[in-house]
Amino acid sequence: MVSLLKLAKVTEEGVRFLSPHDGSPMLLTPEHSMSLQNSIGSDIVMQLDDVIAVTSPDFARIEEAMHRSVRWLDRCIAAHQYPERQNLFCIIQGGLDLDLQKKPRYVMGVGYPEDLVVSVALGADMFDCVWPTRTARFGNAVTSTGTLNLRHSSYASDFSPIDEGCTCVCCKPASAGGLGLTRAYIYHVASKETAGAHLLSMHNVHSLLNLTRRIREAIIEGKYPEFLKEYFGTLYAGKKDRYPVWAVTALQGVGVDLMED
Ligand SMILES: [Zn+2]
Incomplete structure:
Protein backbone atom coordinates (compact mmCIF):
# COMPACT_ATOMS: atom_id res chain seq x y z
CA MET A 1 0.00 0.00 0.00
CA PRO A 104 1.98 0.09 22.54
CA ARG A 105 4.98 1.44 20.62
CA TYR A 106 6.27 -0.91 17.93
CA VAL A 107 9.33 0.39 16.10
CA MET A 108 9.46 -1.15 12.63
CA GLY A 109 12.78 -2.00 11.02
CA VAL A 110 15.04 -1.20 14.03
CA GLY A 111 17.75 -2.12 14.60
CA TYR A 112 21.29 -2.35 15.88
CA PRO A 113 21.84 -3.30 19.57
CA GLU A 114 22.56 0.32 20.57
CA ASP A 115 19.37 1.40 18.71
CA LEU A 116 17.35 -1.03 20.81
CA VAL A 117 18.72 0.07 24.19
CA VAL A 118 18.19 3.77 23.36
CA SER A 119 14.72 3.25 21.83
CA VAL A 120 13.59 1.36 24.93
CA ALA A 121 14.68 4.33 27.06
CA LEU A 122 12.53 6.54 24.81
CA GLY A 123 9.48 4.29 25.40
CA ALA A 124 9.54 1.66 22.63
CA ASP A 125 8.07 -1.75 23.49
CA MET A 126 8.65 -3.91 20.39
CA PHE A 127 10.96 -4.12 17.38
CA ASP A 128 11.55 -6.11 14.25
CA CYS A 129 14.62 -6.09 12.03
CA VAL A 130 16.44 -8.27 9.48
CA TRP A 131 19.82 -7.00 10.65
CA PRO A 132 20.93 -9.90 12.94
CA THR A 133 20.51 -12.47 10.15
CA ARG A 134 21.50 -10.23 7.24
CA THR A 135 24.73 -9.17 8.92
CA ALA A 136 25.40 -12.86 9.67
CA ARG A 137 25.40 -13.53 5.92
CA PHE A 138 28.31 -11.07 5.64
CA GLY A 139 30.22 -12.95 8.36
CA ASN A 140 29.46 -10.49 11.18
CA ALA A 141 28.99 -11.62 14.77
CA VAL A 142 27.20 -9.51 17.40
CA THR A 143 29.21 -9.41 20.64
CA SER A 144 29.08 -7.43 23.86
CA THR A 145 32.07 -5.40 22.66
CA GLY A 146 30.69 -4.64 19.20
CA THR A 147 30.25 -6.38 15.87
CA LEU A 148 33.17 -8.51 14.64
CA ASN A 149 33.73 -9.53 11.02
CA LEU A 150 34.88 -13.13 11.38
CA ARG A 151 35.90 -13.28 7.72
CA HIS A 152 38.89 -11.13 8.63
CA SER A 153 42.14 -13.11 8.55
CA SER A 154 42.99 -11.97 12.09
CA TYR A 155 40.46 -14.59 13.30
CA ALA A 156 42.01 -17.49 11.37
CA SER A 157 43.79 -18.77 14.51
CA ASP A 158 41.50 -17.26 17.18
CA PHE A 159 40.28 -20.22 19.20
CA SER A 160 38.10 -18.22 21.60
CA PRO A 161 34.29 -18.54 21.42
CA ILE A 162 32.36 -16.21 19.07
CA ASP A 163 31.36 -14.18 22.15
CA GLU A 164 32.82 -15.01 25.56
CA GLY A 165 30.03 -15.96 27.97
CA CYS A 166 27.37 -16.38 25.26
CA THR A 167 24.97 -19.25 26.02
CA CYS A 168 23.82 -19.91 22.44
CA VAL A 169 24.13 -23.39 20.98
CA CYS A 170 27.16 -22.34 18.87
CA CYS A 171 29.19 -20.74 21.67
CA LYS A 172 28.30 -23.04 24.57
CA PRO A 173 31.07 -25.60 25.20
CA ALA A 174 30.41 -29.19 24.14
CA SER A 175 30.67 -30.21 27.81
CA ALA A 176 27.56 -28.08 28.44
CA GLY A 177 25.61 -29.46 25.48
CA GLY A 178 26.63 -26.82 22.92
CA LEU A 179 28.78 -26.95 19.80
CA GLY A 180 31.71 -25.07 21.34
CA LEU A 181 32.53 -23.30 18.07
CA THR A 182 35.48 -20.93 17.83
CA ARG A 183 36.00 -17.73 15.85
CA ALA A 184 38.58 -19.62 13.80
CA TYR A 185 35.98 -22.26 12.88
CA ILE A 186 33.54 -19.59 11.66
CA TYR A 187 36.39 -17.89 9.76
CA HIS A 188 37.17 -21.08 7.90
CA VAL A 189 33.58 -22.02 6.98
CA ALA A 190 32.16 -18.49 6.45
CA SER A 191 33.79 -17.89 3.09
CA LYS A 192 33.07 -21.34 1.69
CA GLU A 193 29.73 -22.55 3.00
CA THR A 194 26.31 -21.14 3.89
CA ALA A 195 26.64 -23.12 7.14
CA GLY A 196 28.75 -20.23 8.48
CA ALA A 197 25.87 -17.79 7.87
CA HIS A 198 23.40 -20.18 9.52
CA LEU A 199 25.57 -20.60 12.62
CA LEU A 200 26.15 -16.85 12.96
CA SER A 201 22.41 -16.22 12.47
CA MET A 202 21.66 -18.48 15.43
CA HIS A 203 24.30 -16.73 17.53
CA ASN A 204 23.17 -13.21 16.53
CA VAL A 205 19.44 -13.82 17.13
CA HIS A 206 20.30 -15.38 20.50
CA SER A 207 22.47 -12.34 21.35
CA LEU A 208 19.66 -9.86 20.62
CA LEU A 209 17.06 -11.94 22.48
CA ASN A 210 19.45 -12.10 25.42
CA LEU A 211 19.99 -8.33 25.22
CA THR A 212 16.23 -7.64 25.37
CA ARG A 213 15.93 -10.11 28.26
CA ARG A 214 18.61 -8.17 30.19
CA ILE A 215 16.86 -4.89 29.32
CA ARG A 216 13.56 -6.23 30.71
CA GLU A 217 15.25 -7.40 33.94
CA ALA A 218 16.95 -4.03 34.43
CA ILE A 219 13.63 -2.19 33.96
CA ILE A 220 11.84 -4.47 36.43
CA GLU A 221 14.63 -3.89 38.97
CA GLY A 222 14.38 -0.12 38.42
CA LYS A 223 18.02 0.00 37.25
CA TYR A 224 17.73 0.88 33.56
CA PRO A 225 19.88 4.07 33.73
CA GLU A 226 22.68 2.02 35.34
CA PHE A 227 22.22 -0.68 32.68
CA LEU A 228 22.62 1.92 29.91
CA LYS A 229 25.87 3.26 31.39
CA GLU A 230 27.30 -0.23 31.79
CA TYR A 231 26.17 -1.27 28.30
CA PHE A 232 27.82 1.66 26.52
CA GLY A 233 30.88 1.40 28.78
CA THR A 234 31.40 -2.23 27.70
CA LEU A 235 30.57 -1.62 24.04
CA TYR A 236 33.09 1.21 23.71
CA ALA A 237 35.65 -0.16 26.20
CA GLY A 238 35.09 2.83 28.50
CA LYS A 239 36.12 5.38 25.82
CA LYS A 240 33.40 8.00 26.21
CA ASP A 241 34.72 10.10 23.33
CA ARG A 242 33.62 7.24 21.04
CA TYR A 243 30.00 7.23 22.22
CA PRO A 244 27.68 8.19 19.34
CA VAL A 245 26.41 11.76 19.77
CA TRP A 246 22.84 10.79 18.79
CA ALA A 247 22.70 8.22 21.62
CA VAL A 248 24.11 10.61 24.23
CA THR A 249 21.70 13.37 23.16
CA ALA A 250 18.64 11.09 22.97
CA LEU A 251 19.31 9.69 26.45
CA GLN A 252 19.90 13.17 27.91
CA GLY A 253 16.35 13.91 26.71
CA VAL A 254 15.00 11.27 29.12
CA GLY A 255 17.28 12.22 32.01
CA VAL A 256 20.16 9.75 31.53
CA ASP A 257 23.61 11.33 31.20
CA LEU A 258 26.06 8.78 29.77
CA MET A 259 28.94 11.24 30.12
CA GLU A 260 28.72 11.70 33.90
CA ASP A 261 30.87 9.42 36.09
ZN1 LIG B 1 26.79 -17.34 20.77
Missing part, protein backbone atom coordinates in the same frame (compact mmCIF):
# COMPACT_ATOMS: atom_id res chain seq x y z
CA VAL A 2 2.81 2.39 0.87
CA SER A 3 4.57 1.87 -2.44
CA LEU A 4 1.33 1.98 -4.44
CA LEU A 5 -0.29 4.88 -2.56
CA LYS A 6 -0.27 7.11 -5.63
CA LEU A 7 -2.32 4.50 -7.52
CA ALA A 8 -4.74 3.91 -4.64
CA LYS A 9 -8.00 5.38 -3.42
CA VAL A 10 -8.97 4.75 0.19
CA THR A 11 -12.67 4.30 0.98
CA GLU A 12 -14.39 2.93 4.08
CA GLU A 13 -14.79 -0.41 2.28
CA GLY A 14 -11.06 -0.82 1.62
CA VAL A 15 -8.29 0.33 -0.70
CA ARG A 16 -8.90 0.44 -4.45
CA PHE A 17 -5.81 -0.03 -6.61
CA LEU A 18 -5.12 -0.03 -10.27
CA SER A 19 -3.00 -3.10 -10.83
CA PRO A 20 0.60 -2.03 -11.56
CA HIS A 21 0.72 -4.91 -14.08
CA ASP A 22 -2.32 -4.41 -16.30
CA GLY A 23 -4.17 -1.38 -14.89
CA SER A 24 -7.20 -3.46 -13.86
CA PRO A 25 -9.07 -2.32 -10.70
CA MET A 26 -8.41 -4.26 -7.46
CA LEU A 27 -10.00 -3.92 -4.01
CA LEU A 28 -8.05 -4.83 -0.86
CA THR A 29 -10.36 -5.01 2.16
CA PRO A 30 -9.43 -5.71 5.80
CA GLU A 31 -11.11 -9.12 5.41
CA HIS A 32 -9.15 -10.01 2.24
CA SER A 33 -5.84 -8.97 3.81
CA MET A 34 -6.58 -11.24 6.78
CA SER A 35 -7.42 -14.16 4.51
CA LEU A 36 -4.09 -13.75 2.65
CA GLN A 37 -2.08 -13.67 5.87
CA ASN A 38 -4.06 -16.56 7.37
CA SER A 39 -3.29 -18.63 4.28
CA ILE A 40 0.50 -18.12 4.45
CA GLY A 41 0.51 -18.76 8.23
CA SER A 42 2.53 -15.71 9.26
CA ASP A 43 3.34 -15.50 12.98
CA ILE A 44 2.73 -11.76 12.99
CA VAL A 45 -0.32 -10.63 11.05
CA MET A 46 -0.53 -6.89 10.34
CA GLN A 47 -3.96 -5.35 10.18
CA LEU A 48 -4.90 -3.37 7.06
CA ASP A 49 -4.54 0.30 7.96
CA ASP A 50 -5.30 3.62 6.30
CA VAL A 51 -1.76 4.65 5.32
CA ILE A 52 -0.78 8.30 5.14
CA ALA A 53 2.61 10.01 4.96
CA VAL A 54 3.95 10.47 8.49
CA THR A 55 4.96 14.03 7.59
CA SER A 56 1.50 15.03 6.30
CA PRO A 57 0.52 18.54 7.46
CA ASP A 58 -3.22 17.69 7.09
CA PHE A 59 -4.39 17.13 10.67
CA ALA A 60 -8.00 16.30 9.70
CA ARG A 61 -6.76 13.59 7.32
CA ILE A 62 -4.38 12.20 9.98
CA GLU A 63 -7.26 11.98 12.46
CA GLU A 64 -9.54 10.32 9.89
CA ALA A 65 -6.83 7.72 9.12
CA MET A 66 -6.36 6.99 12.82
CA HIS A 67 -10.09 6.42 13.43
CA ARG A 68 -10.54 4.43 10.20
CA SER A 69 -7.56 2.20 11.10
CA VAL A 70 -9.24 1.41 14.43
CA ARG A 71 -12.53 0.55 12.64
CA TRP A 72 -10.61 -1.66 10.19
CA LEU A 73 -8.89 -3.37 13.14
CA ASP A 74 -12.36 -4.42 14.38
CA ARG A 75 -13.10 -5.92 10.95
CA CYS A 76 -9.70 -7.71 10.95
CA ILE A 77 -10.36 -9.18 14.40
CA ALA A 78 -13.77 -10.46 13.20
CA ALA A 79 -12.23 -11.98 10.05
CA HIS A 80 -9.22 -13.62 11.78
CA GLN A 81 -9.47 -17.39 11.32
CA TYR A 82 -6.59 -18.52 13.59
CA PRO A 83 -6.33 -16.14 16.58
CA GLU A 84 -5.00 -19.01 18.72
CA ARG A 85 -1.85 -19.42 16.60
CA GLN A 86 -1.31 -16.17 14.66
CA ASN A 87 -0.79 -12.84 16.42
CA LEU A 88 -2.72 -9.90 14.99
CA PHE A 89 -0.76 -6.65 15.37
CA CYS A 90 -2.59 -3.36 15.24
CA ILE A 91 -1.15 -0.35 13.43
CA ILE A 92 -1.82 3.03 14.97
CA GLN A 93 -1.89 5.84 12.49
CA GLY A 94 -1.75 9.36 13.90
CA GLY A 95 1.31 10.83 12.21
CA LEU A 96 3.63 12.48 14.71
CA ASP A 97 0.77 13.63 16.97
CA LEU A 98 1.52 12.12 20.40
CA ASP A 99 -2.09 12.37 21.61
CA LEU A 100 -3.24 10.20 18.69
CA GLN A 101 -0.51 7.64 19.40
CA LYS A 102 -1.13 6.46 22.99
CA LYS A 103 -0.87 2.72 22.23
Whole structure:
Protein backbone atom coordinates (compact mmCIF):
# COMPACT_ATOMS: atom_id res chain seq x y z
CA MET A 1 0.00 0.00 0.00
CA VAL A 2 2.81 2.39 0.87
CA SER A 3 4.57 1.87 -2.44
CA LEU A 4 1.33 1.98 -4.44
CA LEU A 5 -0.29 4.88 -2.56
CA LYS A 6 -0.27 7.11 -5.63
CA LEU A 7 -2.32 4.50 -7.52
CA ALA A 8 -4.74 3.91 -4.64
CA LYS A 9 -8.00 5.38 -3.42
CA VAL A 10 -8.97 4.75 0.19
CA THR A 11 -12.67 4.30 0.98
CA GLU A 12 -14.39 2.93 4.08
CA GLU A 13 -14.79 -0.41 2.28
CA GLY A 14 -11.06 -0.82 1.62
CA VAL A 15 -8.29 0.33 -0.70
CA ARG A 16 -8.90 0.44 -4.45
CA PHE A 17 -5.81 -0.03 -6.61
CA LEU A 18 -5.12 -0.03 -10.27
CA SER A 19 -3.00 -3.10 -10.83
CA PRO A 20 0.60 -2.03 -11.56
CA HIS A 21 0.72 -4.91 -14.08
CA ASP A 22 -2.32 -4.41 -16.30
CA GLY A 23 -4.17 -1.38 -14.89
CA SER A 24 -7.20 -3.46 -13.86
CA PRO A 25 -9.07 -2.32 -10.70
CA MET A 26 -8.41 -4.26 -7.46
CA LEU A 27 -10.00 -3.92 -4.01
CA LEU A 28 -8.05 -4.83 -0.86
CA THR A 29 -10.36 -5.01 2.16
CA PRO A 30 -9.43 -5.71 5.80
CA GLU A 31 -11.11 -9.12 5.41
CA HIS A 32 -9.15 -10.01 2.24
CA SER A 33 -5.84 -8.97 3.81
CA MET A 34 -6.58 -11.24 6.78
CA SER A 35 -7.42 -14.16 4.51
CA LEU A 36 -4.09 -13.75 2.65
CA GLN A 37 -2.08 -13.67 5.87
CA ASN A 38 -4.06 -16.56 7.37
CA SER A 39 -3.29 -18.63 4.28
CA ILE A 40 0.50 -18.12 4.45
CA GLY A 41 0.51 -18.76 8.23
CA SER A 42 2.53 -15.71 9.26
CA ASP A 43 3.34 -15.50 12.98
CA ILE A 44 2.73 -11.76 12.99
CA VAL A 45 -0.32 -10.63 11.05
CA MET A 46 -0.53 -6.89 10.34
CA GLN A 47 -3.96 -5.35 10.18
CA LEU A 48 -4.90 -3.37 7.06
CA ASP A 49 -4.54 0.30 7.96
CA ASP A 50 -5.30 3.62 6.30
CA VAL A 51 -1.76 4.65 5.32
CA ILE A 52 -0.78 8.30 5.14
CA ALA A 53 2.61 10.01 4.96
CA VAL A 54 3.95 10.47 8.49
CA THR A 55 4.96 14.03 7.59
CA SER A 56 1.50 15.03 6.30
CA PRO A 57 0.52 18.54 7.46
CA ASP A 58 -3.22 17.69 7.09
CA PHE A 59 -4.39 17.13 10.67
CA ALA A 60 -8.00 16.30 9.70
CA ARG A 61 -6.76 13.59 7.32
CA ILE A 62 -4.38 12.20 9.98
CA GLU A 63 -7.26 11.98 12.46
CA GLU A 64 -9.54 10.32 9.89
CA ALA A 65 -6.83 7.72 9.12
CA MET A 66 -6.36 6.99 12.82
CA HIS A 67 -10.09 6.42 13.43
CA ARG A 68 -10.54 4.43 10.20
CA SER A 69 -7.56 2.20 11.10
CA VAL A 70 -9.24 1.41 14.43
CA ARG A 71 -12.53 0.55 12.64
CA TRP A 72 -10.61 -1.66 10.19
CA LEU A 73 -8.89 -3.37 13.14
CA ASP A 74 -12.36 -4.42 14.38
CA ARG A 75 -13.10 -5.92 10.95
CA CYS A 76 -9.70 -7.71 10.95
CA ILE A 77 -10.36 -9.18 14.40
CA ALA A 78 -13.77 -10.46 13.20
CA ALA A 79 -12.23 -11.98 10.05
CA HIS A 80 -9.22 -13.62 11.78
CA GLN A 81 -9.47 -17.39 11.32
CA TYR A 82 -6.59 -18.52 13.59
CA PRO A 83 -6.33 -16.14 16.58
CA GLU A 84 -5.00 -19.01 18.72
CA ARG A 85 -1.85 -19.42 16.60
CA GLN A 86 -1.31 -16.17 14.66
CA ASN A 87 -0.79 -12.84 16.42
CA LEU A 88 -2.72 -9.90 14.99
CA PHE A 89 -0.76 -6.65 15.37
CA CYS A 90 -2.59 -3.36 15.24
CA ILE A 91 -1.15 -0.35 13.43
CA ILE A 92 -1.82 3.03 14.97
CA GLN A 93 -1.89 5.84 12.49
CA GLY A 94 -1.75 9.36 13.90
CA GLY A 95 1.31 10.83 12.21
CA LEU A 96 3.63 12.48 14.71
CA ASP A 97 0.77 13.63 16.97
CA LEU A 98 1.52 12.12 20.40
CA ASP A 99 -2.09 12.37 21.61
CA LEU A 100 -3.24 10.20 18.69
CA GLN A 101 -0.51 7.64 19.40
CA LYS A 102 -1.13 6.46 22.99
CA LYS A 103 -0.87 2.72 22.23
CA PRO A 104 1.98 0.09 22.54
CA ARG A 105 4.98 1.44 20.62
CA TYR A 106 6.27 -0.91 17.93
CA VAL A 107 9.33 0.39 16.10
CA MET A 108 9.46 -1.15 12.63
CA GLY A 109 12.78 -2.00 11.02
CA VAL A 110 15.04 -1.20 14.03
CA GLY A 111 17.75 -2.12 14.60
CA TYR A 112 21.29 -2.35 15.88
CA PRO A 113 21.84 -3.30 19.57
CA GLU A 114 22.56 0.32 20.57
CA ASP A 115 19.37 1.40 18.71
CA LEU A 116 17.35 -1.03 20.81
CA VAL A 117 18.72 0.07 24.19
CA VAL A 118 18.19 3.77 23.36
CA SER A 119 14.72 3.25 21.83
CA VAL A 120 13.59 1.36 24.93
CA ALA A 121 14.68 4.33 27.06
CA LEU A 122 12.53 6.54 24.81
CA GLY A 123 9.48 4.29 25.40
CA ALA A 124 9.54 1.66 22.63
CA ASP A 125 8.07 -1.75 23.49
CA MET A 126 8.65 -3.91 20.39
CA PHE A 127 10.96 -4.12 17.38
CA ASP A 128 11.55 -6.11 14.25
CA CYS A 129 14.62 -6.09 12.03
CA VAL A 130 16.44 -8.27 9.48
CA TRP A 131 19.82 -7.00 10.65
CA PRO A 132 20.93 -9.90 12.94
CA THR A 133 20.51 -12.47 10.15
CA ARG A 134 21.50 -10.23 7.24
CA THR A 135 24.73 -9.17 8.92
CA ALA A 136 25.40 -12.86 9.67
CA ARG A 137 25.40 -13.53 5.92
CA PHE A 138 28.31 -11.07 5.64
CA GLY A 139 30.22 -12.95 8.36
CA ASN A 140 29.46 -10.49 11.18
CA ALA A 141 28.99 -11.62 14.77
CA VAL A 142 27.20 -9.51 17.40
CA THR A 143 29.21 -9.41 20.64
CA SER A 144 29.08 -7.43 23.86
CA THR A 145 32.07 -5.40 22.66
CA GLY A 146 30.69 -4.64 19.20
CA THR A 147 30.25 -6.38 15.87
CA LEU A 148 33.17 -8.51 14.64
CA ASN A 149 33.73 -9.53 11.02
CA LEU A 150 34.88 -13.13 11.38
CA ARG A 151 35.90 -13.28 7.72
CA HIS A 152 38.89 -11.13 8.63
CA SER A 153 42.14 -13.11 8.55
CA SER A 154 42.99 -11.97 12.09
CA TYR A 155 40.46 -14.59 13.30
CA ALA A 156 42.01 -17.49 11.37
CA SER A 157 43.79 -18.77 14.51
CA ASP A 158 41.50 -17.26 17.18
CA PHE A 159 40.28 -20.22 19.20
CA SER A 160 38.10 -18.22 21.60
CA PRO A 161 34.29 -18.54 21.42
CA ILE A 162 32.36 -16.21 19.07
CA ASP A 163 31.36 -14.18 22.15
CA GLU A 164 32.82 -15.01 25.56
CA GLY A 165 30.03 -15.96 27.97
CA CYS A 166 27.37 -16.38 25.26
CA THR A 167 24.97 -19.25 26.02
CA CYS A 168 23.82 -19.91 22.44
CA VAL A 169 24.13 -23.39 20.98
CA CYS A 170 27.16 -22.34 18.87
CA CYS A 171 29.19 -20.74 21.67
CA LYS A 172 28.30 -23.04 24.57
CA PRO A 173 31.07 -25.60 25.20
CA ALA A 174 30.41 -29.19 24.14
CA SER A 175 30.67 -30.21 27.81
CA ALA A 176 27.56 -28.08 28.44
CA GLY A 177 25.61 -29.46 25.48
CA GLY A 178 26.63 -26.82 22.92
CA LEU A 179 28.78 -26.95 19.80
CA GLY A 180 31.71 -25.07 21.34
CA LEU A 181 32.53 -23.30 18.07
CA THR A 182 35.48 -20.93 17.83
CA ARG A 183 36.00 -17.73 15.85
CA ALA A 184 38.58 -19.62 13.80
CA TYR A 185 35.98 -22.26 12.88
CA ILE A 186 33.54 -19.59 11.66
CA TYR A 187 36.39 -17.89 9.76
CA HIS A 188 37.17 -21.08 7.90
CA VAL A 189 33.58 -22.02 6.98
CA ALA A 190 32.16 -18.49 6.45
CA SER A 191 33.79 -17.89 3.09
CA LYS A 192 33.07 -21.34 1.69
CA GLU A 193 29.73 -22.55 3.00
CA THR A 194 26.31 -21.14 3.89
CA ALA A 195 26.64 -23.12 7.14
CA GLY A 196 28.75 -20.23 8.48
CA ALA A 197 25.87 -17.79 7.87
CA HIS A 198 23.40 -20.18 9.52
CA LEU A 199 25.57 -20.60 12.62
CA LEU A 200 26.15 -16.85 12.96
CA SER A 201 22.41 -16.22 12.47
CA MET A 202 21.66 -18.48 15.43
CA HIS A 203 24.30 -16.73 17.53
CA ASN A 204 23.17 -13.21 16.53
CA VAL A 205 19.44 -13.82 17.13
CA HIS A 206 20.30 -15.38 20.50
CA SER A 207 22.47 -12.34 21.35
CA LEU A 208 19.66 -9.86 20.62
CA LEU A 209 17.06 -11.94 22.48
CA ASN A 210 19.45 -12.10 25.42
CA LEU A 211 19.99 -8.33 25.22
CA THR A 212 16.23 -7.64 25.37
CA ARG A 213 15.93 -10.11 28.26
CA ARG A 214 18.61 -8.17 30.19
CA ILE A 215 16.86 -4.89 29.32
CA ARG A 216 13.56 -6.23 30.71
CA GLU A 217 15.25 -7.40 33.94
CA ALA A 218 16.95 -4.03 34.43
CA ILE A 219 13.63 -2.19 33.96
CA ILE A 220 11.84 -4.47 36.43
CA GLU A 221 14.63 -3.89 38.97
CA GLY A 222 14.38 -0.12 38.42
CA LYS A 223 18.02 0.00 37.25
CA TYR A 224 17.73 0.88 33.56
CA PRO A 225 19.88 4.07 33.73
CA GLU A 226 22.68 2.02 35.34
CA PHE A 227 22.22 -0.68 32.68
CA LEU A 228 22.62 1.92 29.91
CA LYS A 229 25.87 3.26 31.39
CA GLU A 230 27.30 -0.23 31.79
CA TYR A 231 26.17 -1.27 28.30
CA PHE A 232 27.82 1.66 26.52
CA GLY A 233 30.88 1.40 28.78
CA THR A 234 31.40 -2.23 27.70
CA LEU A 235 30.57 -1.62 24.04
CA TYR A 236 33.09 1.21 23.71
CA ALA A 237 35.65 -0.16 26.20
CA GLY A 238 35.09 2.83 28.50
CA LYS A 239 36.12 5.38 25.82
CA LYS A 240 33.40 8.00 26.21
CA ASP A 241 34.72 10.10 23.33
CA ARG A 242 33.62 7.24 21.04
CA TYR A 243 30.00 7.23 22.22
CA PRO A 244 27.68 8.19 19.34
CA VAL A 245 26.41 11.76 19.77
CA TRP A 246 22.84 10.79 18.79
CA ALA A 247 22.70 8.22 21.62
CA VAL A 248 24.11 10.61 24.23
CA THR A 249 21.70 13.37 23.16
CA ALA A 250 18.64 11.09 22.97
CA LEU A 251 19.31 9.69 26.45
CA GLN A 252 19.90 13.17 27.91
CA GLY A 253 16.35 13.91 26.71
CA VAL A 254 15.00 11.27 29.12
CA GLY A 255 17.28 12.22 32.01
CA VAL A 256 20.16 9.75 31.53
CA ASP A 257 23.61 11.33 31.20
CA LEU A 258 26.06 8.78 29.77
CA MET A 259 28.94 11.24 30.12
CA GLU A 260 28.72 11.70 33.90
CA ASP A 261 30.87 9.42 36.09
ZN1 LIG B 1 26.79 -17.34 20.77
